[in-house]
């Protein structure tokens with residue numbers, strides 16, 4: 001019996017916990033020892049199995065967490081207690097347009113300075129969760145991230161932090177757009193109604209009484225004319241408001257884009273005969289599946305901005321010798337001819353780009369995206385709706401508006417349309433209206 005105990009101990013030490021010794025045919029004490037031995041091995045086996053199970057569970061959970069982290073669209077970064085990055089997920093790198101895996105070990109403040117102040121708040125008060133909107137500039141574009149930082153604690157001690165964030169730029173913009181359209185609709189409605197009677201009355205006064213007034217007909221005339229002119233201005237502004245408020249659904253058909261461009265230019269040329277307009281279109285007329293009226297409207301808005309920019313610039317610089325110049329060209333297919341910036345990217349086959357270049361003051365400020373927000377204007381008589389409308393029209397066509405300054409001064413603005421199938425796609429999917437509804441309802445849920 002002793003030799004069998006020895007043999008069993010040996011097997012156990014080699015890792016085989018299933019051996020048992022025979023407890024029947026031995027004297028009492030030895031049999032007790034053998035039983036104790038067996039129960040000890042039994043316990044050992046159970047403990048070992050329990051440990052392995054726990055390990056498997058931990059492993060499964062870790063894999064699950066990792067899959068969740070890779071799968072979620074939100075950016076997640078794990079920090080150690082000192083604020084050093086140790087576990088960024090893929091979305092985090094994508095949202096920040098930086099390869100965070102290469103920055104592991106750096107402090108968050110060094111890697112993403114925009115988040116530094118939020119992290120130091122979280123470090124000061126680890127008991128609370130901290131949230132803030134953080135603006136980051138990546139590749140020349142501003143994004144608004146909603147960032148929250150929570151401390152990870154074990155038995156009252158902070159062992160690390162978890163940073164989560166999401167890009168809310170589009171959401172905010174959609175929300176603002178919805179709010180502004182509402183304001184615009186109301187304003188337009190309230191102001192538009194009285195305008196027509198005011199104008200008609202002023203015209204009538206002028207027609208009926210001009211001859212009868214003997215004392216000071218000049219003043220009478222200039223006053224009525226002022227009323228009429230100002231009311232016209234108001235009318236124009238209100239029109240812009242109301243057209244922004246109810247941007248109609250697209251009605252797409254196969255259009256001659258070259259002709260649309262020529263018409264827009266000729267209209268503008270009539271308005272500003274002193275500006276040099278110059279059009280450069282491909283020999284063959286370009287066709288585009290688009291909403292004729294909307295595209296004309298976008299072009300008119302851009303040409304109007306260009307005209308205002310060159311006129312203003314000439315007045316400011318008092319250069320009477322030089323002339324305002326506005327250049328329109330269409331490019332298709334492989335390359336966009338614009339120098340610098342995002343325009344350098346090769347265009348897909350079938351992409352059509354209309355470029356409008358002027359020699360005016362150039363775009364103000366750093367953040368071009370801001371200019372496309374409603375009611376952002378630098379002009380005293382501006383409404384700030386021109387570019388917002390253009391942006392909306394381009395979004396509806398699944399394309400985009402790109403704003404840039406020329407190296408030699410003046411602005412370069414292009415409308416980039418995707419290949420026709422993509423424009424049609426957008427329409428079938430319900431387009432922007434649907435997206436906006438989703439965005440606003442999401443926001444409503446959040447608050």
Ligand SMILES: Nc1ncnc2c1ncn2[C@@H]1O[C@H](COP(=O)(O)OP(=O)(O)O)[C@@H](O)[C@H]1O
Nearest residue numbers: 305306309362363377378382383384386387411
């Ligand atoms: N071609 C351009 N050159 C210089 N600045 C421009 C040009 N186009 C637009 N901008 C700037 O963008 C702003 C917003 O334009 P827009 O949305 O059309 O509104 P508005 O024309 O009513 O000001 C303008 O106030 C102007 O500062």
Ligand SMILES: [Mg+2]
Nearest residue numbers: 304305386387
């Ligand atoms: Mg404008």
